[in-house]
Amino acid sequence: MTLLLRIKKTAIEPEKIAQAAAVIKRGGLVAFPTETVYGLGADAFNPEAVKRIYAVKGRPVDNPLIVHIADLAKINSLVRLLPPEAGVLCARFWPGPLTLVLDRREHLPPEVSAGLSTVAIRMPDNPIALALIRAAGTPLVAPSANLSSRPSPTQARHVMEDLAGLIDLIIDGGKTAIGMESTVVDFTSGPPRILRPGAITAQDIEAAIGPLALGGGKSVRPKSPGMKYRHYAPRTRFILVEGENFRHDIRQLIAQAAKGKKIAVITFRQESSYEDCLVVHAGSSSRTVARRLFEIFRDLDNRGMDLIIAEPYPATDGLDMMIWDRLKKAAGTGN
Numbered sequence: 001m002t003l004l005l006r007i008k009k010t011a012i013e014p015e016k017i018a019q020a021a022a023v024i025k026r027g028g029l030v031a032f033p034t035e036t037v038y039g040l041g042a043d044a045f046n047p048e049a050v051k052r053i054y055a056v057k058g059r060p061v062d063n064p065l066i067v068h069i070a071d072l073a074k075i076n077s078l079v080r081l082l083p084p085e086a087g088v089l090c091a092r093f094w095p096g097p098l099t100l101v102l103d104r105r106e107h108l109p110p111e112v113s114a115g116l117s118t119v120a121i122r123m124p125d126n127p128i129a130l131a132l133i134r135a136a137g138t139p140l141v142a143p144s145a146n147l148s149s150r151p152s153p154t155q156a157r158h159v160m161e162d163l164a165g166l167i168d169l170i171i172d173g174g175k176t177a178i179g180m181e182s183t184v185v186d187f188t189s190g191p192p193r194i195l196r197p198g199a200i201t202a203q204d205i206e207a208a209i210g211p212l213a214l215g216g217g218k219s220v221r222p223k224s225p226g227m228k229y230r231h232y233a234p235r236t237r238f239i240l241v242e243g244e245n246f247r248h249d250i251r252q253l254i255a256q257a258a259k260g261k262k263i264a265v266i267t268f269r270q271e272s273s274y275e276d277c278l279v280v281h282a283g284s285s286s287r288t289v290a291r292r293l294f295e296i297f298r299d300l301d302n303r304g305m306d307l308i309i310a311e312p313y314p315a316t317d318g319l320d321m322m323i324w325d326r327l328k329k330a331a332g333t334g335n
Contacts, residue, residue: 001165002160002163002164002165002166002167002168002170003168003169003170004156004160004169004170004172005019005020005169005170005171005172006171006172006173007128007171007172007173008173008174009126009127009128009173009174012127012128012131014131016171017128017131017132017135018135019169020032020132020135020169020171021132021135021136023168023169024041024042024043024049024132024136024138024140025043025136025137025138027042027043027046027048027049027052028042028049028167028168028169029041029042029049029052029053029056029167029168029169030042030132030167030168030169030170030171031145031153031159031163031167031169031170031171032128032129032132032142032145032170032171032173033126033128033129033156033171033172033173033174033176034068034124034125034126034129034142034176035096035097035124035125035126035176035177035178036097036124036176036179036180036181036182036198036199037144037145037152037153037154037176037178037179037180037294038144038145038146038153038154038155038156038158038159038176039068039124039129039140039142039143039144040053040056040057040142040143040144040146040159040163040167041068041132041136041140041141041142042140042141042142043136043138043140043141044067044078044108044112044138044139044140044141045108045109045138045139046109047109047111050065050109050112050141051111053065053141053143054111056163056166056167057143057146057148058147058148059143059148060148061114062114062115064112064113064114064116064118064119064120065112065113065114065120065141065142065143066099066120066121066122066141066142066143066182067108067112067119067120067121067122067139067140067141068121068122068123068124068129068133068139068140068141068142069121069122069123069133069139070123070129070130070133070134071123071134072094072123074139075090075121077105077139078102078104078108078119078121078139079102079103079104079105079119079121080102080103080104080105081102081103082102083102083187085187085192085209085210086100086102086185086187086192088208088209089185089205089208089209090123092208093200093204093208094122094123094125095123095124095125095126095130096123096125096200097122097178097181097182097183097198097199097200098122098182098183098185098198098200099120099121099122099182099183099184099185099196100120100121100122100184100185100187101118101119101120101121101184101185101186101187101188101195102118102119102121102187102188103117103118103119103188104116104117104118104119112141118186118188120184121139122182126173126176126177128171132171144181145159145162145163145167145170146158146159146162146163147162147163149230149231149232149233150162150232150233150234150235151232151233151234151293151294151295151298151330152180152181152232152294153294154176154179154291154294154295155174155175155176155295156171156172156173156174158294158295158298161298175291176291177291178199178287178290178291179290179291179292179293179294179295180198180199180290180293180294180322180323180326181196181198182196182198182199182200183196183197183198183199183200183201183205183322184196184198185205185212190213191211191212191213192205192209192212192213193212193213193214193215194212196325197321197322197324197325198322199319199322201318201319201321201322202318202321203318204318230329230330230332231326231329231330232294232297232326232329232330233297233329233330233331233332234297234298234300234301234308234330235301236300236301236305236306236307236308237306237307237308238297238307238308238309238310238330238331239253239307239308239309239310239331240309240310240312240327240330240331240333241253241309241310241311241312242312243312246311246312247272247274247311250265250274250311251274251275253307253309254274254275254276254277254309255276257306261306261307262278262303262304262306262307263276263277263278263305263306263307263308263309264277264278264279264280264300264303264305264307264308264309265277265278265279265280265308265309265310265311266280266282266293266296266308266309266310266311267279267280267281267282267311268281268282268283268284268289268311268313268314269284269311269314270284272311277309278300278305280296280300282296284316285316285317286316286317286318286319286320286322286323287319289313289323290319290322290323293326293327294326297330310327310331313327
């Protein structure tokens with residue numbers, strides 16, 4: 001049985017935080033809100049709890065986890081060295097949606113990093129998350145609180161859909177502010193390099209520390225979540241249409257579908273119009289789309305669609321790469 005606790009971000013209830021922290025301390029799993037998505041938390045220094053996260057999510061064992069901390073001083077117990085440029089990013093963007101990949105200390109359980117010599121770390125910008133980490137008295141590993149490959153949860157009800165009965169406790173802290181996972185920057189192999197785009201953009205980072213290495217880099221094993229496997233996908237068949245003639249191509253896909261099939265088209269432009277389908281306008285700004293996209297995927301699954309089609313995402317601002325990354329990974333066309 002999974003217990004549900006409701007906590008308001010504006011009125012943190014210490015007794016409820018203590019209740020959730022007690023679950024962590026005894027090796028349990030607690031889903032909690034961050035500013036990005038809901039995370040599935042466990043004691044980073046408890047190998048059995050970390051293994052349980054992989055088992056519950058159905059997560060590939062070579063897909064490393066992110067360690068969440070509540071105080072910058074804790075980072076020294078997790079990494080060999082904090083490069084000066086990484087320190088600049090910590091000071092500028094933490095707490096916030098930025099993850100740093102660094103060389104880890106040996107005493108951190110290898111399960112956290114999928115056996116790699118590196119570790120991914122961030123400090124979430126959510127008062128409930130920070131209070132839980134501090135009350136637990138330990139850094140928490142916390143991948144997204146969903147079944148592997150499913151859309152990440154932005155509300156507690158999404159966690160319930162995937163993990164009810166499989167984990168110990170869910171903290172309902174309302175809808176997450178950003179709606180997509182953190183930016184990941186690698187500091188372990190040459191110049192800093194973005195491994196996963198997020199709300200902290202390349203332009204933001206370069207303004208703080210200078211030019212980044214181009215591309216995601218070549219690695220046999222992923223150093224960060226979101227690099228290797230299909231992610232964020234609805235259960236319904238999902239097609240991302242690209243190219244200048246996308247409206248024509250979408251109308252052809254609709255026309256070619258078997259009679260009676262329920263089709264949904266996700267649009268990012270007010271002027272888009274399609275017949276014989278459900279049209280869902282995801283929003284015209286990057287921040288709106290980021291907050292709504294995973295929720296839209298889940299809602300369309302629940303409505304029993306047979307096919308979901310998405311328009312290409314238009315270039316508007318520096319958050320575009322985050323949304324493109326999620327769309328392409330959901331469609332199985334991302335790197």
